[in-house]
Amino acid sequence: MRAARRRRRFGNSSNVPDQCSVLLRNLATRQLPSGGWSYFESPQASLEATCLAALVLASATEGGTGSVMRLLLKWQFPDGSWPAFQGDSEGSWTTGLALSTLIAMNGPADSGARSLSWLLEERGKEGHWLWRWKFKTTDHSVRFDPDRFGWPWTSGSASWVIPTVFSVIALKQFTACNRRERAEKRIRLGVGMLLDRVCLGGGWNAGNSVVYGVPLPAHVEATAIALLALQDEKRTPAIQASLGWLKQRSSSIESVESLAWCILSLFVYQEPVEHLKARLATLIGDGHDIRNNATLATAILALKCGEMIHPFEVLR
């Protein structure tokens, strides 16, 4: 009953500024003493949740993000990468997201440069010639082109869609004004990998489009995030089909996380999102029932879409 009342109060799009203030306060109260955010109630900060919350703060406050930036810089490894969570000792898929966050917060250039060089070195395991050879000659159970590799979730595994997307966005954003050949080549390779993994009817899932000859379905969240990395690319039939698929699916999605990413993605393609924002506003209410802080932060970013600099926008 109480949850329904909370949702009703914020079901009107004219209340969105009020709602965002409430949601922001809600997010702020969940900040850990360390300065980061965990996904749920644990004391262990997650890089993804912290970066998304930091992007919200960067869009909402003038100069109030210093402590979060210091934290991100503290968590960065000397090789330029970031761990997936506080306490982990390995560079991970969050490095691209952390670099985009640093860019949004006007972070120091040397930290960004170290991150850039890590991203340029990192690759999915199939990027090694021996594995490429194996996938080309003997192992055909999954349909993909091993010459087009992206980034892994964790070193020692293959390329997957989400880590590749965040890495491509970060590379495009960081090198927007001064892109060298090496970065351009790596971006092209990453974009090529994403286009190679697109599902048959458009859209993306984790990264396997056809297994044992059977097409696998796309996921809403993965598709929305993948399209963000391709926003400045030529509108190929694959991108058009994926955009169409996402628009169609976004009309019925009831999950806060997927809907929020739909809004962030469709917005950069200049698609109408106001009706989706109204639905999202109704779904989340005052945010009390959204226990996942990464989801809450993404939802706030989506609700504020159009009123702030889009954190994943790539300059054309």
Add this chain to the structure above:
Amino acid sequence: MNVDRRRFLGSAAGMAATAGVAADWLWPRHSVSYRRPRSFVAILNAAEYSEKIETLLMDGLRLFRLNLLGKAILLKPNMVEDLPGPVNTNANIIGAAARCFLRLGAARIAIGEGPGHQRDTELVVQAADLKPHLADRHIEFVDLNRDELVRVKLRANYSGLGELWLPRSVLDSDFVVSMPKVKTHHWAGVTLSLKNMFGIVPGMKYGWPKNLLHWHGIHESILDICATVPIHFVIADGITAMEGNGPLQGTARELRKIVLADDPVAADATCARLMGFDPLRVQHLSEGGRFLGNLRADRITMLAERAEVPICPFAVLPDFHYLLARADM
């Protein structure tokens, strides 16, 4: 000294076997053993996912005389994707199991899953229709992909991983119940209670899918995970199972069984027999039978129905025809 070829080959084979035994003795691949003299399995007949399932489960669970008083129980269902068809453990069975364990004295129930493909866990929970079963304040859902993590040294060394970060909610549980959907699997042959434990490996660290485990060997990783996080009980959803190109794209198979067991190897061996497979031919089962539980039928006491071999075995992809049991078994 004259050594003929046959004697030489015989000696070489003998030496290799001795070296293998010595290597196992010198560098054992597992530091634990959960095998007991006997294991207990109950096959329950259930034609559909109706409200009667709770009564059926309760009757089945009582056969095992479990001591659950005050315990924190983790139910680990198999919830992979928001897809139609028999992809996920049915929510009615999960909810019924949670309520049964509370009635048997458990202090609290966590239903924990880290979906392996779909990053949006809320979407999977919505699609599985699990939310109505979370109304009881003693039953909560834990997203194992995003839980607090603890670095754990693995208690077996088949994969070479050495250690894994695992969710605190799993490690702090008193009693772990694996609740697989009975399915074929296009990489592992079958996905049952042991393979189901891939879902405790956190996506926030290892990704969606948990691809590092594949690179280190699926069977090997299953053995290492299950040695490290012992499964105390199994409730396998085989009412509508999946055959063919599982775990996502297979076809429904009406098996009409729920399998309960106090031993995951015995449970999976029984499910494999019900599918028409020879459990010895499932790599992680045959090896798991050495230390994770009992594989041999003569060490398994059936508390309810017998494990009847189906007239028509489950369909498998061509790569897995070797799993099919011989007709005389």
